[in-house]
Amino acid sequence: MEEPEIIAGCRQNSPHAQRYLFDRYYRRSYHVIMRYLSNHHDTEDVLSISFTRIFKNISQYENRGEGSFHRWLNTIFINESIRFLKGKRELMFQEDEELLSLNIPLVDHSEILDVEEVQQILAMMPKGYRTVFNLFAIEGYSHKEIGDMLHINENTSKSQLSKARNYMVQKLKKKYRHEHQ
Known part of the structure; x- marks a missing residue:
């Protein structure tokens, strides 16, 4: 059909x-x-x-x-x-000063990321981070569109994306260090 x-x-x-x-x-x-x-x-x-x-x-x-x-x-x-x-009041946008202070690039070209690993990290990510990350990086919405959808400021969307990326990098680095010790 x-x-x-x-x-x-x-x-x-x-x-x-x-x-x-x-x-x-x-x-x-x-x-x-x-x-x-x-x-x-x-x-x-x-x-x-x-x-x-x-x-x-x-x-x-x-x-x-x-x-x-x-x-x-x-x-x-x-x-x-x-x-x-x-x-369910589970969509909260978290402030985490430790993550804010980090300025880590998302991709290290020396390693190829496993999709399953990334999905596992996404599943562990705080819901606010994960939601903005999905909307921006996967669905392709702009920060303005995300702000409108979630009823948040456009800068909050940018901040949550940055925190999501930093979260992802930290988890991948930790996993990589653990595997190569």
Whole structure:
């Protein structure tokens, strides 16, 4: 089933089309949401809420060219993840003077980073850091857009990204030192 058929079927509340959409996008959406929540059970809850919202609001989707449906879906997954974190009051932006004082480059070209290692570090990262890091580095939002989404100052977004990068570097350095002793 092609994307236009899936969308048309979902607009007509076809259970077959809804199931097809769910099956087709489940894995990808799971990974998007998991990057924000780092908890399987919470991710499943947000997936359920997200797909319910998608089916309810699919009539509002406007095709704006290639990839627009993926972007529309992604926006819903991200917004629901943020809404979930805010609802649990887990989205806090931490001040950590020790990390602020560090000025460490994110990438050391002498080593190749393992994606799984980076994902593990992201999962351990404070939620405020992780959320801004995901929105900026992975999703490609600007600091202004992130500020608007999270209802924070643009400079807070920049600060959280810097702290997230420093957190990542510290964990990678610690792991690297431990492995090479």
